Amino acid sequence: LALILICLGGGFGWLLILLGQSNLFGSLPIDTILPEGYTFYLLYGLPHLALARIGLLSGLLFTFHALTLKSRWMPTMIFAGLCWLVMALCVPFYIGVLYAILGVWGLAALLRYRRFPTALFVRCVVGALVPFPYFVYNLYIFAANPVLKAWAVQNTLPSPNPIHYVFGYGLLAVLALPAIRWAWQRGLHRTPYLLLPAWVIAAPVLAYLPISVQRRLLEAIFVPLCILAVMGLRLWWMGSGVRRYPRRAKLVWREAVIGVIMLLLPTSLLLLVGGVTAPSQAGLSDNLFHTSREIAALDWLNTHSVPDSVVLSTLETGNYLPAQASLRTYIGHSPETINLDAKRDLATRFFEGKLTETEQRSLFDDNRIRYVIYDPGVPPIDSPDLISIYSGDQGDRGGYAIYEVRQR
Numbered sequence: 001l002a003l004i005l006i007c008l009g010g011g012f013g014w015l016l017i018l019l020g021q022s023n024l025f026g027s028l029p030i031d032t033i034l035p036e037g038y039t040f041y042l043l044y045g046l047p048h049l050a051l052a053r054i055g056l057l058s059g060l061l062f063t064f065h066a067l068t069l070k071s072r073w074m075p076t077m078i079f080a081g082l083c084w085l086v087m088a089l090c091v092p093f094y095i096g097v098l099y100a101i102l103g104v105w106g107l108a109a110l111l112r113y114r115r116f117p118t119a120l121f122v123r124c125v126v127g128a129l130v131p132f133p134y135f136v137y138n139l140y141i142f143a144a145n146p147v148l149k150a151w152a153v154q155n156t157l158p159s160p161n162p163i164h165y166v167f168g169y170g171l172l173a174v175l176a177l178p179a180i181r182w183a184w185q186r187g188l189h190r191t192p193y194l195l196l197p198a199w200v201i202a203a204p205v206l207a208y209l210p211i212s213v214q215r216r217l218l219e220a221i222f223v224p225l226c227i228l229a230v231m232g233l234r235l236w237w238m239g240s241g242v243r244r245y246p247r248r249a250k251l252v253w254r255e256a257v258i259g260v261i262m263l264l265l266p267t268s269l270l271l272l273v274g275g276v277t278a279p280s281q282a283g284l285s286d287n288l289f290h291t292s293r294e295i296a297a298l299d300w301l302n303t304h305s306v307p308d309s310v311v312l313s314t315l316e317t318g319n320y321l322p323a324q325a326s327l328r329t330y331i332g333h334s335p336e337t338i339n340l341d342a343k344r345d346l347a348t349r350f351f352e353g354k355l356t357e358t359e360q361r362s363l364f365d366d367n368r369i370r371y372v373i374y375d376p377g378v379p380p381i382d383s384p385d386l387i388s389i390y391s392g393d394q395g396d397r398g399g400y401a402i403y404e405v406r407q408r
Helices: 002-008 013-018 040-045 047-066 074-090 094-113 118-129 132-144 146-154 162-186 192-207 214-218 222-239 246-264 266-280 292-303 315-324 340-351 357-366
Strands: 310-312 369-374 386-390 401-405
Touching: 002 040, 002 222, 002 246, 013 162, 013 266, 040 047, 040 266, 047 074, 047 094, 047 118, 047 192, 074 094, 074 118, 074 132, 094 118, 094 132, 094 192, 094 214, 132 146, 162 192, 162 222, 162 246, 192 214, 192 222, 222 246, 246 266, 292 315, 292 369, 292 386, 292 401, 340 357
Parallel strands: 310 369
Antiparallel strands: 369 401, 386 401
16 A cells, blocks of 8 residues: 555545645645655656656665664665765755755654664765765866856745645544554664654755755655554554454454545546547647657758757747757756846847847857757747748748858
């Protein structure tokens, strides 16, 4: 049951959608926008985040095993560190999340044993040192590189109103309450059990730390929460008295399991159904597919252009351009384009013909733009600085027009 919930479960986002509250407090339901906080989202379409989670959890499993070894545990923890390095290569700031997880685990062990958890500490230090150089490198490069520094400022993913977390995790949190005591008791003899309550209790603090990517700090929190929730459900069932009546006990357990699944799987089903039906919905299909005309135009440009040149286009075409050609885009993927609003406004004014020739030339020179792509339906402007090299009037090339900026 825990595995089913971890892989396919969500929260009550589906209920907010049905109630017409899909934009409650200015945010979509958390289980529809937070892949770090759930798992189905990763399995459905984010392979690099799925690999990062594999690395995080595998490293923890190696650590569990290392705690059972009195000697020769070093290779095991090196393997754990390598798993965490894979995680870091996928998502660098997850190293900080990892250190927070290990830290609260160690704090829980200190409180439980009332002595310093030496075995846990030295093993975690060995594993954590493997990705540490990469962690330091990222801290330095984001502080020293002006482009990455600017990107970090505009890459904001704040946590929504706490009510969204209540809808996203409330049921699981209630079910998990009795299991926190169970894990705490088990942790007296087996340290890994202490990780479950420590991680879950620390999650609300992590979600509202004063950094730009608050909600992404909930990476993998769904895993310990589901484990505790299922164990809490089991403890409730065992303490309800129905076990004295075996037939009734089986029925009650089955009903409880079915009820939890029916409450926590609908959001994932909505995401899946939405993905299946999107191609037939007007307006959505344009965001899912690239036409043969667009692909042909970009393929032509890839083979007839100077590699690594900058291309001016609309945001939509620019978002796809680097995947199809060895070229740079002036504006493209929204979070990755530095100063997007100002650049998009300038590009819009250019394509609408609102820039003077002097302003056009300044746009080309200041940004080293060598090529301009006009989307279908956008009439090319008359400019002495543009030379037509690909016309949308030629047969199946229809719609897209490409110009080269005259070099001075």
